[in-house]
Amino acid sequence: MQCIKCKNIDTRVIDSRVTDEGRSVRRRRECEKCLHRFTTFERIETTGLIVVKNNGTREPFSREKLEHSVWIACSKRPVTREQVEETLARLLEGWGGGKEITSQKIGEDLMVELKKLDHVAFIRFASVYRSFKDVEDFKDEISKLFSSPQK
Secondary structure (H helix, E strand, O other): OOOOOOOOOOEEEEEEEEEHHHOEEEEEEEEOOOOOEEEEEEEOOOOOOEEEOOOOOEEEOOHHHHHHHHHHHOOOOOOOHHHHHHHHHHHHHHHOOOOEEEHHHHHHHHHHHHHHHOHHHHHHHHHHHOOOOOHHHHHHHHHHHHHOOOO
């Protein structure tokens, strides 16, 4: 593993821990040249999952793209990295059996998880995903959010 500070390729593992209910490994590393310490995560790659977009095109699933969307929705919210990792792991487990998944299913499933995680993040994501046109769309979604039974 290459050092993120000096780019040296000689690093050593100081500590390894199983995280995310056994779905990933967290490794604490140290560069042998500059002694900089950093953390890496190792997880099972979701191979073969293809996203079918609304226009019919297909592309390989990108966990990083999904995680980026979650972090945008959760910006400046009291959401931890562990909560985001757990949310993504639950989603990926749910989709694991299929070869293809629609972008619509990804968006709907993510909204369900964000609703449980943080209401503001849910509204932020929903406003983009559902293309809210005006304040009335926001009001409708917020009223649905608070009128539905909480899980």
